[in-house]
Amino acid sequence: MESDEIVRKFYDETVDDEWERLERHRVEFELTKRYLNRYIKPGDKVLDLGGGPGRYSLYLAELGCDVTLADLSEKNIEFALKKANEQGLAIKRLQVDARELSTIEDSQFDYVLCMGPMYHLKSEEDRAKTIRECLKKLKPNGIMFVAFISSYSFVWDYLIRNPELILDSERKSELNKIVDGKDFAGKGFSDNFYISPENVLPFFNQFDLEKLHLLNSESFLYLREPELLRQKPEVINAWLDLAEQVCEREDLLSMAEHIMYIGKKPIKT
Helix, strand or coil, rough: HHHHHHHHHHHHHHHHHHHHHHHHHHHHHHHHHHHHHHCCEEEECCEECCCCCCCCHHHHHCCEEEEEEECCCCHHHHHCCCHHHHHHCCCEEEEEECEECCCCCCCCEEEECCHHHCCCCHHHHHHHHHHHHHHHHHEEEEEEEEEEEEEHHHHHHHHHCHHHHCCHHHHHHHHHHHCCCCCEEEEEECCEEEEHHHHHHHHHHHCCCCEEEEECCCCCHHHEEEEEECEEECHHHHHHHHHHHHHCCCCHHHHEEEEEEEEEEECCC
């Protein structure tokens, strides 16, 4: 089975779990929303590419944005539309492969969220093709939000869920990838791509983008997130306030499960 079919099948079969993921991992969701809120205003046009079951699409639609949710999984899109109808919100829908967006008009979006495709595109060529497609859809001066899974995510997941996995030869081989400091592709929750934090900015050097932010989407909170989320709201928010202030520090990137690049498309002169 081709990789894109594996990924499509995975998301078609795990819609409910994907919807709940950002409830279980609220730090990522809340910090990302804070960065969206720095830029996106009511009335802005947003393409949520690879937006899954629509957590961010629905959030932005509720803010009054003109949102198009585009995803590889038809089941994800159907779920998002059902949620939108339940909440009295309007979102547009498209089933697409992020590498080929010819069905979407160019230069029409103020913002493009690409917070899913990079988790699965295992070749550099496909990742670059997707960024170029996103750039085509952005207006001049438009802003792109691109998320990656860090190569360190294996480390944190194994430490949290089952530290003894390091004794398994196959799992230890995966963990040793961080020793080399290289990107790698392999079997994670689906067919996945993992990027070394130090390689994110070099990847974007090939594109005509002005870097605005590079951040650890969990800041320093990921390893203690379950304990944090049991606290009262004012405690959670105070920790999020502190986490937001330091999440762009380079020395925290290796603590990330997810890394976010935010860049602006320049106005051509």
